[in-house]
Amino acid sequence: MPVNGKVVAAYGNMVTASFDESVRQNEVAYILTADGSRLKSEVIRVRGNLCNAQVFEDTEGIKVGDHVEFTGDLLIVELGPGLLKQIYDGLQNPLPKLAERTGLFLKRGIYIESLDRSVKWDFTPEAKVGDQIQAGDILGWVPEGKFKHQIFVPFSFIGRAEIVKMAEPGSYTVEETVAEVRDEFGKTTALNMFQRWPIKIPLRHYEERLLPVDPLVTGCRIVDSFYPVAKGGTACIPGPFGSGKTVLQQLISRYADVDIIIVAACGERAGEVVETLREFPHLQDPYSEGRTLIERTVIICNTSSMPVAAREASIYTAITIGEYYRQMGLHVLLLADSTSRWAQALREMSGRLEEIPGEEAFPAYLQSRIAEFYERACCVRLKSGKIGSVSVIGTVSPAGGNFEEPVTQGTLAVVGAFHGLTWARSNARRFPAIDPLISWSKYLEQMAEKLDKIAPDWVAKIKAAQKIIFEGNEVRKRMDVVGEEGTSLADFILTLKAEFLDAVYLQQNAFDKVDAYNTMERQAYSFDKVFNLMHKEIKAKDKDDARNIFFRLTSLFKNWNSSVWESDDFKRFEGQINSFIAG
C-alpha cells in the first residue's frame, strides 16, 4: 500500500510534501500533476510530517495540493543480462526506446523498463535442486557478448533457502522463472534472471577487499608509465575547459584493458556522447577479435540539459552497474565526465533545502559524498575465488581552472592518482595536457612489484625520468631569467633532454591511429630507448649543435611512434635512431 501525501510547497526542482503515516529517507515518490503526469522524485529530507523531495523532471505546473504517492522503495536499478550496449539516462531509462515512444524530444514522466522483457537468453543452470543458497550465489549463466553473464540469487535476498526447482537449460526472458527456492519457514520464492538494487548502497557481496596491485593499462604513455592507475583504483582528471579531459576519457574508453567500460556522461554535452554512441558499434574491440567496442560498453547519459536531480543519480546508477559486473569476476572501468556537474547538482539541491553552505556554496557534506563515491571503486575476491574490480576515473571541471576549489580538493583527498590538465600545456598543443609537474599516482609504489615485471627496475627508472622532467624545468625557469647565454652547456642539454622526453614520450598524438594507443610492451620498449638517451653523454660542440641533435632525435622518434609495432617502418626508424645515437 503506497503512502499518500500532498504537495505543500515547490521551488525549482524541489517539492515539499506532507504525508500520512510514514516515509523513508531516499524513497521514491511520484507527484501527480494536473496534466496527468507522474513525476518521479526522491525524498531527501524528512522533518516532522513534511518531507522534501528532489524531482527528476521538469517541475512546470506542479501545484500546491497535488497528490504525492510514496512508493516505499529506494531508487533502484535493474540488473541482469542486456545491460551491455545500452544507452540509459541517469535513472536507467533506455534512451533509444524513449525515442521510439516520444519522438525527437524527451518527455517528462515517461519511464521504460531498463531491461528488455522480450529478449530471450540462453540459460545454463549451474545450481541444482537441493542446493542451499543465499544472496549473491550463482544460479547459472547466459552468454552476453563474449561474457558469461552470471545469474545470481538477488543480492537483496534475505536468509538462506534451498532450491526446490531448477529450470532446464533453454532460452528464457529475464522475467521467466529459472529457479524456485524455499526458505526455512517454508516460503517459496520464484527467482528470475534480473534483480533490483538501490543505487546509493554499495554491493558488498564479496569475500575480501584487496589492495589494488594490478596495473590498468590505458594505452596512454604518461598515464601508464608515469602516473599509473590500478585495477580497482581511482584517478581524477581535473582541468579547465578545453584542456582535453573528454578526449582523454574517450581514448581510455577505447583502449583500456578491462572487460567492461561504463561511460557516465554526467551533465556534459550531448554531442560528445553521440560520438561514442555512433562510433562504438563500428570500432573493433582491441581485446576481442571480431567484436565491436559497444559490446563491452554501457553508456549512462544524463547530459547538461537533462534534469539536474537525475544527473545526481546518474553517477550512482553507473557505479551500481559496475559493481554488478564486478560480481562476475570481471574488471570494470567507470569513466565519469564530469563529477563537478554531479557536485553542482548536490549544491543546487542543498541551496533549495536552505542548508548552511560551505565553500563556494557547496554543501558541507560534499567531501564525504565524494569519498563515499570513490570508495565504491575496489578490487575484490569473490566467493567463487575470482577477482573482480571496479575502477573509477572521473574528470573534474574546476571553476576558472583553479584546482583550489572544493570539488578538486575533495577529490584529490580520496583518489589514488591525479592527472592534472593545464591550459599551459593544452594551449601549447602538448596533448594529452597532463602536466607532469603537478600530477601524481600512489599506485607507482603500490604496484611496484607488478610494475617491475614490465622491465627490470621499471619503477626506479620511471622515478628517475620524473626527476629529469623536474630538473629540466628548474633549469628552464632559471634560463628564462638569465637567458641562454648565462646557462652552461651541460644545463642546457638537461633542458633539451627533459623537453625530448616530454615531446616523444609524454606527449601522444590522439589523432594518429598508431600513436593514439601503446601497449605496455611497446611503452616499455620505447621507454628503454628514451631512458638510455637520458643518461647518455651528448657530445655537442655548442648549444645550437645540441639543439639540432635533439631536433633530429625528436623527429625520428615521432616517426617511430607513428609506425605500426614491429612493422618495416618501425624497424627502419629504429635503425636510424640507433645509428644516430651510435654515430
Place this chain on the structure above:
Amino acid sequence: MRQIITKIDEITGNIATLKSAGVGLKELAVIESPGRTTLGQVISLNGENVTLQVFGGTKGLSTKDQVRFLGHPMRVKYGESLLGRIFNGSGVPIDGGPEPVEEDIPIGGPSFNPANRIIPKQMIRTNIPMIDLFNSLVVSQKLPIFSIPGEPYNQLLARVGMQAEADIIILGAMGLKFDDFTFFRRTFDASGVMNRVIMFVHLASDPVVECLLVPDMALAAAERFAEAGKRVLVLLTDMTNFADSMKEISISMEQIPSNRGYPGDLYSQLASRYEKAVDIGGMGSITILAVTTMPGDDVTHPIPDNTGYITEGQFYLRHGVIDPFGSLSRLKQNVVSKVTRKDHNDIMNTMIRLYSDCRESRNKIAMGFKVSRWDETLLAYGDDFQKEMMDLNVNMSIEAALDKCWEILAKHFEPMQTGLKDQLVAEFWPKK
C-alpha cells in the same frame, strides 16, 4: 475565467509575493498597474503564498495592482509570418506591425533525446577566413564570441548573419543598445536578408530582467523551424546580460550565491539554452553563435568560464580581430579536409604555426634581442597574414582563402621552410 488577485503582499528586488490557490510552477501572470502591464512568472509556491518573478521589474509596482494568472507558462508565436518581424523581451511586436495570428508554442521545452543525435558533419560557410579556414563553424555547433566591451562583436554577428548559409536567422538580443539595434535592423534590411530574420530584442533601456525570456523564445521558435526542415542560425547578444539578470533574481530570492554572486545553477541554466543547438538528421538544424562579453577581460569570470564548459569551442575577439590563438572550434575536425579541400588541414596548421613563430620574433624585438634573417621573414609574413586573413573586412570563400594562403607562403618562404608535405607542395605551391 481565472482568478484575479488584487493584493500583493511583498515586493523585493524583482520579486513579488501574493496569496493565491491553484497556480502552478512556471505559470505566467499579468500584472496590471495603472498605465502599465508586465508579465510575471511563478517561481516558488509555499502553501498559499505564490512568489512571482516580475519581468518588467517591480519599480512602481503597487500592493493593490491587479494580478491575473494565465493558466499556462510563457509561450511564443510560431509561424512563417514571424519572418521579418521584431518582438520585445515579452514577445510583443515592436516593429509597428500587427500582432501575428499564429500558433502559440511553449518555450523552454524538454531536451532533445541524445539517442536521436547524429555526428554533425556539415560546415557552415561564412566567408570569413578566420572562421571558415581556421576555426570552421559546423552545423549544430554552439560557439560563444568572447569579447571585451567595445569590440565590434555585434558587427561580427551581423556579418555572420548576413553571409552564413542558413535558411532562417533568429536574433535574440539582451540589453541591446538602441544604436546597435538600429545597426542590426539596417544591416539586415540593406543586405536583403530581413525577410528570413526574426528578432527578439530586449533593449538596454528595458527593465533588466525582461531579457530573461529572450533566449528561450528565440530557441523555441528555432526548434520548430528546425523540425520543419530549416537550417536555423541563432545569434545571441549579449549572454552576459542574461546571466546578470539571473543573478539579480537569485539574489532577490535570497539564494546563496556560489561564485561572485552568481547562482549555483548558472551552468545548468546556460547549458539548457546552448544545448538546444542540434542537427536533426534528415530535417533542419540549430546553430548558435552567442556573444559573451567578459567582465574585465577575465576568462575565468563565472560567465565566460561556465560558458566555455558548455560550448564547443570559442572565438576570442580582441583588438578587432578573431584571435587565432585562443580561438578554437572543437567541431572543426569533423569537416576540415573531410568536406573541405584536402590542403585545408595542413594549411590551417602551418599558417598558425608560422604566425605563432612570428609572434615570438616580435617578442624578441620587444625585449631588445638581435633579429635574424629568419625573424625578418617571419615578421613580414605575420604582417601579410594579419592584413590578408585576420582583418575582419576580408571577405572570401574558403577556396579563395586557401589559394591566398599558398600565395602568402610562396611570397615569403621556400617550400621546405614551411614543413608542408611534398605532395601538397607539388600540387598547390604557386608556380613562379
